[in-house]
């Protein structure tokens with residue numbers, strides 16, 4: 001047929017590179033991959049400085065993890081006898097296996113960091129607060145976020161066990177021992193997590209199914225809900241800030257839609273205040289303005305992960321050995337602040353004992369988690385503090401929040417770099433005494 005190659009190519013690719021505003025809107029409707037974007041977005045919400053794009057970075061890392069995880073699943077065998085040798089084969093026999101494993105492991109660590117930083121960003125900008133749009137419910141999206149953070153930690157934790165080496169085995173032993181200190185149900189929780197009284201085949205299979213199916217699917221569904229909520233809330237919270245300014249100038253009324261036909265049937269005029277509070281002049285087409293930035297952030301994130309994977313190999317220690325306890329035995333790094341808290345709150349005063357596992361391992365983190373999730377419902381600042389970095393009105397709560405984060409970082413540092421055999425304190429540069437249980 002007469003079509004030139006270039007024209008033919010463009011009939012396939014025009015949705016990614018629209019030539020007009022009309023084509024741009026059409027591409028959102030016609031392309032499955034683009035249809036979840038709104039046709040237009042506020043210019044403000046595209047800013048790198050406001051969101052730091054950490055949510056998108058988290059999502060990209062998640063998709064990198066799904067892709068590389070799927071490849072690893074073709075080679076990994078979730079059996080106590082074969083798990084460790086199969087990971088060894090991935091690392092040393094399969095073509096590019098070691099690289100894929102490193103990408104997976106690095107992306108997993110980075111995802112924990114990115115999701116945590118994204119949570120911090122949302123807090124410090126007051127992004128969990130409603131603004132001027134109708135039907136906004138940003139607090140719900142924050143709670144969804146807290147669940148996503150919890151699931152991200154669980155994803156990482158369940159993956160930690162799978163190589164079935166000493167690092168995996170003992171980190172999960174320490175982690176699940178902390179859970180068993182919960183009052184009344186602690187032992188039941190541990191039994192439920194492990195599928196028995198000790199870490200064995202049942203635990204491996206349980207963690208495997210959680211890690212490869214239940215948790216990724218849950219994160220994907222919750223992430224979709226999270227994004228849907230961002231749209232229902234009228235975009236990112238920084239957009240409300242613009243609307244607030246416009247309202248203060250009293251220049252422009254907030255948009256409403258009037259549904260005349262609905263009005264006839266119900267006998268009154270039905271006016272729905274739009275949740276979309278932005279003014280037309282602040283809007284730009286999503287394709288290519290939003291999609292272009294998503295692509296850029298995705299490529300930059302992938303490049304970072306790939307570079308790090310070249311530099312850092314995923315570790316693999318000796319095969320798991322329940323009879324040889326490493327000293328010290330440490331939980332995964334993102335739980336080390338908890339392990340440190342457990343140690344610090346285990347206090348013996350004469351016959352009086354504080355059970356650190358209960359206080360530091362369960363009560364304090366549970367309280368912090370609940371406070372975090374419920375915080376939007378305590379924050380009484382005005383809508384003017386929505387979507388602004390370090391709003392004056394929210395100064396006190398931001399400072400308290402940063403103090404708690406700082407404490408967690410210090411505890412993590414101490415747990416990671418300053419704890420040696422028998423959980424004694426050492427300087428990071430100090431040598432540990434030789435320990436008979438280490439080999």
Ligand code: HEM
Pocket residue numbers: 051052053054055056057058059062115116118119122125127128138141142143144145146147148149152219223226230235236237238387
């Ligand atoms: C798997 C984890 C998560 C993913 C993939 C994710 C993804 C996203 C994305 C892509 C956005 C759009 C803005 C941006 O890129 O920053 C966003 C917004 C948001 N996220 Fe998350 N998120 C996750 C976890 C969390 C957590 C842990 C919280 C808080 C506890 C949270 C709270 C929010 C809030 C409040 C917004 C709206 C921000 C605004 O309006 O300025 N998210 N999320």
